[in-house]
Amino acid sequence: AGALVTVVDCRRDGGAQAKTGIRVLAGRTIAAARGRNAVQGVLLDDGTALAADCVLVSGGWTPTVHLFSQAKGELAWSDQLAAFAPGEAVDGIGVAGAMAGTVSLSETLASGVSALDAFGSSSSPAPRNTGAEATLGVVSLWPKPKAKGRVWIDYQSDVTAKDVELAARENFVSVEHLKRYTTLGMATDQGKTSNLNGLALLAEITGRAIPEVGTTTYRPPFTPVPFASLAGTRRGSMHAPVRRLPLEANHRAANGVFQEYGGWLRPAFYGSGEAGAAIQEEARRARQSVALFDGSTLGKIDVIGPRAAELVDFMYYNTMSTLKPGHCRYGFMLSENGVVFDDGVLVRLDEHRFIVSCSSSHVAAVHVRLEEWRQDRFGRDAVYIHNATAQYATLTVSGPNARGLVEALDLGAALDDASLPHMAVATGRFAGDEVRIARVSFTGDRSYEISIRADRAEALWERMRQEGRAFDAVLLGLESLMILRAEKGYIVIGKDTDGNIMPHDLGVAGPRTKRTGEYVGRRSLFTEAANRSDRDQLVGLTVRDGEAPLATGAHGVEKSGGRLRSVGFVTSSYHSPTLGRPVALALIERGAARHGETIDVQHLGVVRQATIVAPCAFDPEGSRLHA
Known part of the structure; x- marks a missing residue:
């Protein structure tokens, strides 16, 4: 009630029909007999029933003023918009678009130019000609006191018109008191769909104008709130979305059989035969020749800054600050109760930059732990943390013939034991892109982990497979890798x-x-x-x-x-x-x-x-x- 609605009927003759701008003064939706959430239509004041699949309720043209309010900006009432908009200018804050009270494209573009001019921009582009525009107007239609039936004001907090009337009778006539007494405009909605209707009703009840009632100071979130945030996260596969490898299509083309490991969809083994035999054969060939394995799920978290060494020392059970640039060290992270939380290899690229390589299923948790302790002990000018796991693919070559295969890739890096010993790192290039080569092993055989931009990984993977034919290379699934690491x-x-x-x-x-x-x-x-x-x-x-x-x-x-x-x-x-x-x-x-x-x-x-x-x-x- 008290709003302009659009009634949409998608059932008639299979086509959509809509009636827009219907004023429902004291109407109500008609719920289906079976299934409470289905809407059959709208029953108007005069008894007219309009069939519909859904009813769209407008919350008005109120601009999203939350950030302006947080900057201690004062709002002013606009009769033209029937809404509150930014009032006097605030130093360092520019407003444009709906925030500036514009309702047309040409006005919006012009307001953007004006906002830039306020900051001394010397190259403000002239707004383009948008052609003929329809004139827009806003007609206010507020809920009235003593309306019959249940008139909803705040759909998230279940505040009705009677709740606002009761607040006024109890002398909660300050807008701050009204909010706290009724919960109007609280929670994640922050008044986006309800505030103005509630303020207008309170103004009517108390004989004041809407600007006299005023507003509270809106808090973030200042972006639209998805309905899923209000309805909950249990929505089938979206409850815990599966993470996918950049090269998933390549693995499927190679007959990879996928299973979920730590939230990632990864090849368990390759081939169309019996699983146990295929896994055993992969492990056997990996020890005899060379194996190719996609290890892109391993964590790659940058820890950068003048006090980065101090942070990794604090986070790891092992001393890490003594690690020389260009080398790696295996170590444990512990929980506060001393229990082993994660293990992995720490890479030191230079004096002030480390890469934390953690377990695939622990990347998010390790990132949070690093950031939590960074905030506790250091500022961002001392240490900066960036989770780059998704930006890079890591392709592993392991086995007695690993060095020969990597040399065939012609990455431009020396691979002899003196230049690149076990637990060392080198930089090379593949097709013009920089690659990082780490001499790290999870199989116990000579191994190289080659990290490259995820969007360039396909060409490197196919080149590895091509060169691998001369070495009888085998694709290694996660199940056979588990055998190799358990042997060690x-x-x-x-x-x-x-x-x-x-x-x-x-x-x-x-x-x-x-x-x-x-x-x-x-x-x-x-x-x-x-x-x-x-x-x-x-x-x-x-x-x-x-x-x-x-x-x-x-x-x-x-x-x-x-x-x-x-x-x-x-x-x-x-x-x-x-x-x-x-x-x-x-x-x-x-x-x-x-x-x-x-x-x-x-x-x-x-x-x-x-x-x-x-x-x-x-x-x-x-x-x-x-x-």
């Missing part, structure tokens, strides 16, 4: 760790005992719980020759007081085609001191035996990193 004892945070695991449980105790400076989680590493002698620790497990792999999630058990109790569990378990036997990682109570001991492992009522060994089952000397 390389962990996946959240899979091989849980909410209790601290770095010394993973065999990385040096910083805990040697670092003296402060870092996130440090104090929690020295609590009574952190120093328990029976903590779960990372180990490997082997089974007897010819036996099947252990089940992931199976528990190590021992008898205590006549009953079985858990002493840990299997975190990763695979058959290794290279070793010809199963490999497994586990978190076992006091595991680091129990190498060589055989324990019982139970899964679904079946008890088997396994021997505790070191986590690394393949190439423990690390010689293949330089093969």
Whole structure:
């Protein structure tokens, strides 16, 4: 009620028909008998029913003055607009478009020129000729006191005309009191669709003019609020949108079979055959020749500034400020309770610039943590953080023939071990674009991670595949990569760790005992719980020759007081085609001191035996990193 509406009927003869400018003084919508949200039409004051699929209600021509109000600008009433618009000018603030009270295109363009002139612009373009324009006018139609029925004013906060009348009777006649008494114009809407109707009604009730009633100071958000923000986020696939690789189409063309990993849609394996056999074959060939893997999901977060080294030292369990430019270092980030939050490689490009490479599923969380602690300890002039993960694709070449394949790409960078040793970084070029080459491995074999602009990655990927034919290259899916890293004892945070695991449980105790400076989680590493002698620790497990792999999630058990109790569990378990036997990682109570001991492992009522060994089952000397 009290607004101009457009009634749209999309059902008649399959075509849309509309009646615009209908004044509904005391009307109401007619809801469908089945399904409360469906609108059948509008019932007018005189009993006329208009069939409709939806009713569009105008909130008037009120300009979005929120930023002007935040700059302490005073608003002035405009009879022409029937709205409040910016009044006296505020230093440093220019207004244009609807903010300046314009309603036509030519006026809007002219107001933009005027706004620039106010700031001393010397090259203000003349507004173009917009041709003939229809004249526009605004007719005010405010809700009236004592209207029959329920007349809605604020559709978000459910404020009705009777609520405003009650506020006036209770002497809440100040606009500030009216807002707080009725919640009119509060929350995310900030009065966009309701404020003026409520102010006009209060003016009518109290015998004042609308400008005498005035307005509150509008708060952000100053941009339109999507209805989805009010209705909620549970909308099918939009509740948690899947993230996609820049090269998804290329992987699908190569028969990639996709699954979701940490919110990303990624190739699990390649081929149309049986999944288990395809995964084993990829892992076997990767060890024998060379593998191509799309690692674009890895985090690439820039930390830049004169105090960047100080921030990364504070964020990491390891000391990072001693890292030399052009080199990388593996490290842990801890939660404040000392638990391992994420792991990854930190790259130092120069004295004041680092790149945080974090786990694919933790990029957003690590970015938030970096920004949170930056705000707590540094200004932006000291450290600036930028998440560039989506801007770059990272394509990995791994295996005994990795160097030969990368040399064939002709990237213009020296790849010998003296020029580019393991855990070092070089810069090259591909088709005129700069690429970053990092000698980093998640397989235990010689590996190169090549990062390039995401929109230029397709050409590099196809060139890698072309050159790879001479080296019997294989495309590597994520499932086969999991086999390769488990053979080496390389962990996946959240899979091989849980909410209790601290770095010394993973065999990385040096910083805990040697670092003296402060870092996130440090104090929690020295609590009574952190120093328990029976903590779960990372180990490997082997089974007897010819036996099947252990089940992931199976528990190590021992008898205590006549009953079985858990002493840990299997975190990763695979058959290794290279070793010809199963490999497994586990978190076992006091595991680091129990190498060589055989324990019982139970899964679904079946008890088997396994021997505790070191986590690394393949190439423990690390010689293949330089093969």
